[in-house]
Amino acid sequence: ERVLSGDVDFVLHTGDISYANMDESHWDQFCRDIEPIAARVPFMTVPGNHESPGNFSAYRGRMWMPQPGDGAPSDGFYHSFMAGPVSFINLDDNTMFAGINVSPTQQRWLGTQLAAATAKRNLIITAQHHPLYCSNPERDCRNQAAQMRGWLEPMFNEHKVALNLCGHMHSYERVLPTYENKLVSANYSNAGAPAYVINGAGGTHEGYAKFPKAGEPVAPWSAVRLRVAPVAMAYKVHIHRRRHAPAETRRFAGTFDWAAVRAELGALWRVARNTVVEYIDADGDVVRVTS
Secondary structure, eight states: OTTTTTOBSOEEEOSOOSOOTTOHHHHHHHHHHHHHHHTTSOEEEOOOGGGOTTTTHHHHHHOOOOOOOTTSOTTOSOEEEEETTEEEEEOOOSTTSSSSOOOHHHHHHHHHHHHHHHHTTOEEEEEOSSOSSOOSSSGGGTHHHHHHHHHHHHHHHHTTOOEEEEOOSSSEEEEOSEETTEEOOSSOTTOSSOEEEEEOOSOOTTOOOOOOOTTSOOOTTEEEEESOOOSSOOEEEEEEESSSSSOEEEEEOOOOOSHHHHHHHHHHHHHTTTOEEEEEOTTSOEEEEEO
């Protein structure tokens, strides 16, 4: 419905796409299910660990993404694209088979992409499958998250990434601006570090991930934790043109359920309202971007 009405510019899926594993018929059914959407707007993806069986053959054969460019291998599962003045940089942390990994080649590519986006003063949003921060009491939120921070967090912080999106954990969590496991800001206005959204609660036969029980300690950077969430979260970018009339509004994403999720969407928009980036567009106009 939102796609047909023109509200959706693209869909971004952060991995574990159909949970088909090696079941080709399951993959085919999933692709038929998303066809009304993917036939009309870009369906952008990063691979999750459940895409890995068969050397990612089912994923490779169905989810064709842009090539990385900038000297990276042409078959790399990472890429970047622009949506208005927003740079989206999508990463691969699953294809090394020895557990999660962000290869040195990909890290160099990421540095090039971030530097280019920073030079253009674009708003930067990154995405990958595994989280850098999460509160679930599982090893993924301890050992793996620490590994992810080691590979990515210094570059994210240096180039002022505004937001990082991921999946993997079967839950939803919003993380306040944080760096080196320390809370940097209690709000999102002129924050000195990236914010993080974990949205892996779309549903799976494996069930939902657990959070700390009542009375157990929770990290100060964890703002919101939900065991249910829509498959797609929403982000909107207001582009205010100095010499062009009315503001243009873009909505990136889908449909919502449950009162808690609706409240969280409203909070996402409110807390980010004061994050402003300016850049010069092709016509020489100064463009103010509020995420």
